[in-house]
Amino acid sequence: MWALELRQVYKSFGGLLALAGVDLKVPLGERRALVGPNGAGKSTLFRVAGGESWPDRGEVLLFGRRVTGLPPHRLAQMGLARTFQVASLFPEKDVWEHVVLASLAFHPLSRRPLPRRLGTLEDQALEVLERVGLSQRARTRVAALSYGEQRLVELAMALAQKPRLLLLDEPLAGLAEEERERVKGILQALPREITVLLIEHDLDFAYGFADRVTVLHQGQVLREGLPEEVRRDPQVIEVYVGKDQEADVAFPSPSSPHTGPALLEVRGLRAGYGQGEVLRGVDLEVRPGEAVGILGRNGMGKTTLLSALMGFLPAQGEILLEGKIVPPGTLGRAQAGLALVPQGRQPIPGLSVEEELLLALRPGRWTLETIYELFPRLKERRHAPSTVLSGGEQQMLAIARALLRNPKLLLLDEPTEGLSPLLVKTIQEVLRELSRQGESLLLAEQNATFALGLVQRVYIMEKGQIVECTEAAYLRREPKRLRMWMG
Amino acid sequence: MRYTRRRFLKQSLAVGVGLAMGVRGQREALRIGVVLPYSGVYAQLGQDITDGMLLYLDEVKNQAGGRPVQLVREDETADPSVALRKVTKLVEQDRVDLLTGLVSTASAYAVRDYVHNSRNVLIVSNAGGNALTRERKSPYIFRTSFTSWQVSFPLGRWMAERLTKRVAVVAADYAFGRESVAAFKESFLAAGGQVVQETYTPLGSTDFSAALTRLLQARPGAVFAFLAGSDAAIFLRQYAQFGLKDSIRLATTGFTVEEDVIRAVGQAAEGAYSSLHWAVRLALPENQRFVQAFRKRFGRTPSVYAMQGYDTARVIVEAVNALQGDLSSKDKLVEALEGVRFRGPRGLFEFDTKTHQVIQNIYVRQVQNIGNELANAVVADLGRVRDPG
């Protein structure tokens, strides 16, 4: 009997097909890891398995019973518990109340309208908090916790539900080193009766923890098997890290060593969501005409860094563009010459392709014509609403409209996310062309090979800090060194 | 607006005078509690009635039975429960000697029980619901305005005899409207008339084209309409726009084509017949004097509501004069009020001792262009009308 079974599940949002016929069977008591690059459909699969969104086609079975279309609380009653990638908690409640709420769900007391000391439940809650190491924070309001501590509350709530099937959505992301070790310990110590389905980008832990591993790519199961086999499978590596390009392709030798005053200088940048501190003092710089890469595994703060640069979230620290302090808001920075190609492409609902381009257009080198030459596909699709474009087309649109800003510095956040290898190739050629024409680029990317074929200098990011700054050429020569960081 | 500030000053002056008199050991001021709508949809009626009262009080130098008169004003608002609360405040906190006012019938019904049980004298200066004179009358409640029956009943017979036997009815769907239509039909059908179509429109409608379209279909000899305030203005204007003004004669009660509505719609009201207990051009000496005095004092033509305020003040002053200002006994005050009889702007004014409702003449008027000014000219006097009670 399977704990969780997905049969030919399809799910699409607007133009994007997130799940394209997924089959998944997780036997009782098994620990299954679900891995794959960003945008592969992992979170969508979790939402479908958890009953939060219903599949367009296909069936979901929980402990052998058909549950497609049932509301989430019915699934929870059958023993399913889950944590969320972005902590989803009750801002006005204390930590211990969260855990009590979790264990109260199926307790007869939950329907009691008169006050009652929940003695036993409270003790159990404190015990669970002890396990996750939050006992001293039990009486504090959850809004005052750090980002990592909030993720621990998520885990504590899931454990308190005494689940038979546990869905863990990146439990280690955003945790401090010491917290990561504690969570790893807890997960390892979970009783074997609990079936676990885990999404985690820390592949070392994922492969170590799981009995079997399923690799998801572009909404389909690419490979499934024992961790060791899957890890060495060349197909998986290529999807993750990019094909090991031999040194055959002549890399564009940088035209001239980039000297002179820095275009962009960042000193001691700290930022995060709410109390949680994701960026812990980042220093970097980009010289005019240079293409710089920021590499690092997922969840290390690459997107937070670019969002902070663009002013999407409050941040402390100094950001200088051409020696001048950038204005605080997003609008000011956009006018000062920063342009962002955001993660997930973010098309603007209600506008057509050409309208988005016209909206962004600022006088300068790039004009509508030159953009259409660079992206002929966009010219064909220019009257289509931007939200119904395919993933690749939306990516081109995001780059095109950023270029039409004629920015001083182009920020790109994981432009290859969820794209087919062929599309990744075309995007790389386009970006190389831009770099050759002297555009300054700051590229945050998980696909190291893609980035290395493009940038001159590389920063490696690990848990919200820059840990390494080297020449891209050096990393190209030393794939071992690269893998050490990228895992 | 000028009036508010001036009236406010005027008001405080009256209080000042009243207090001053009080201080010098003279008789204590006669305090009259006035509950009228000073905000919301009926604010204009409240103001007209108050101006009418102030005009008469000026004429008697603010004296009644040797005592200075003091008006204590409260806002009735559109909510009957607020009206009841204000009446309680006036009686228990401001210790007024008697009450007057009330524009909306619902508010009158709301305060009726309290006023009756606490034996306070109330002189209603507008609310026209029939019940206040019939099943829910009270010895302590008088009315100087009208009952919906009084205004509409005589018109029915007159229309059947003089205009047409085939009539279509359009009325606002609220108690006042329905009572007026019932009274109209009572006499109209009795005189051999036939009602070919009845349409009730919600109070506060902003568009009558549908009702007018149905009228075009029914092809009546004439239309009897009962609407008030902004509904009347919209209806008349659309009645003209639909070309009905020239093809089908319109008859209403006076409220639908009062001077303020004529000012708002102008030509659209021309030719409309209406029945009411007063008209601006009523050729009575008392009326001419009243209209001139009001125009001089307030710079605008008085409305029927202003006339009702004027008469109400006179009723109070004459009753208090009859008692030489001694209001200690409620029953004596009721008797004095029953005895009030005078020739006012509307003609002979007297109370029906059984129902404490005014007995008055009802006139048929028509909006005519006299000396390039549109106004209601009297075309017939339907004689003394007494509410059956």
Place this chain on the structure above:
Amino acid sequence: MSRWFPWLLAVLALAPLLGGAYALRLGTEVVAWSLAATALAFLYRTTGLVSLGHSAFFGGGAYAVALLVRNIGASAYPFAVLSAVLLGFAFSLLLGFLGLRSHGIFFLMLTLACSQIMYILVKQGFSGITGGDDGLPGIPRPPGLEEPWAYYLAGLALLLGVLLLYRAFLASPLGQVMDALRQNERRTEVLGYDVRRLKLLASGLSGALAALGGAYLVGYRGFVHPHDLSWTTSGLLLVMAVVGGMRPLSAGVVGATLLIALEAFLSSYTDLWNLFLGLFLMTAAWTTLRSRRATHVGA
């Protein structure tokens, strides 16, 4: 703030007893409106839903009691009040069911629509039964509570009881769950709570409490009028709850006292009292924003 607050309430509550009939009447009206405003605040506190249609239950409860008592007689008061509360519960449950999928401004407009349909039906639909827009006068006082001060004290006790029950409910497990529901509906459902059933329960209780307020209102006033069902009554109830802060236990009571006192005081001194009421609402919104920004907690 909370230490001396109960004492202030006690003084305020007993003041009308010394103030004579008008103050008593004002106080009784404050109690009735407080009950209904607390009901509206309760719905927000437990589900996050904001209603612009609570006049349907407030006025509906008043009409139910009025019709029953007028026809059966004053002795039927207990039965009338009980059935009013049950009707309030049932109608609000139905409205809650209809609005299960809607949120924010759309739920607000759904409640407005339902209450206005009821308003028009009472005003014009069944004027034979409901007295149309003249209202229903002549409603006797409940036996034993004819004296204004007795009626006011009974109301005060009722209000106090309701607030204590509300406080106990908030401290109860079920109350905690519903408070969580307001803060994060999705998370509450994923934890295993049937969110739909909780929202229906909250709607029902809120409707019942508002109907109770209506029943208490009509008991002393002696008449009921379609204005009690109009959208302006719903608007006033909502403004009372919001001015009271929506979330705290005393939101309804504070809001009702402030608004009724303001309206009673202002309208005796100026015709433009709505202008000052409007300015008061604007400043109230501005200060709540400023205080919220000061204590804004991330997350």
Place this chain on the structure above:
Amino acid sequence: MEFYLFVLLNGLAYAALLFLLAAGLSLVYGVGRVLHLAHGGFFMLGGYMGYSLYQWAGNFWLALALAPLLALAVGLITERLVRIVYGPDRALEQVLFTFGLAFVISDLTRFFWGAQVLGVPPPPVLNRPMGLGPVVYPAYPLFLILVGTVVALGLWALMRFTRFGLEVRAAAGHPKMAEALGVPTTQVLRRTYLLGVALAALGGVLAAPRLALAPGLDFTMLILGLIVVVIGGLGSVTGALYGALLVGLADSLGRTFLPQFALAVIFLLMALVLVFRPEGLLGGRR
């Protein structure tokens, strides 16, 4: 047969007025997530200003042109006030603030123009019934339908083909990304607010000859405006247009066949739409 033509024309004339009122209401919500409950006040203000201009100039067309500009001046002041409540998840404060502002405008209007019922006669050329084939129908409502269509097309073109329209739709669609592409969203919100105020005032002036100007008109129109935008879907001009047409026709049908319950018909329509489409006809598409 022409009876149904009348019902249709009455409905369309009413829809034209509702559209002018609702367009601004919907756009301001779309761009700034602000529910402007004082919008009915500007409709009434436009009517009263039209009345005074007509009294002063004696010419309806002049009044029609100038009133929206006058209302715009008032709009500049109130926009500065409403700016306090701009921003996300402030629904309660917005309701309180704009509801208060509506009271202030309503009383100030009564203070300056008094409480009488005021009217503006339709311009002479339109003040007579028109022959429509075999049938006679008043000219003014036809003029209203014409103006309504012209304004609807104008707004559609403004949204589709101008820079301003593009920025409005971008700010409504994805405010954060729009700002990253250089769209000054607060500026856009200000201009949308003023456009909404001018449209509402224009609606008020056009309505004056058809309806009567009296205290209470603002809140009556506010309720109708909210119904239109909620039925049509908040946030876009097309939403306001669909809503206005639906409510206008439903109202006309209601008045013809169920005269007493015309308003109830509209509320029933809105309740049904909200039960089956909780985000209005056009759904959440802002």
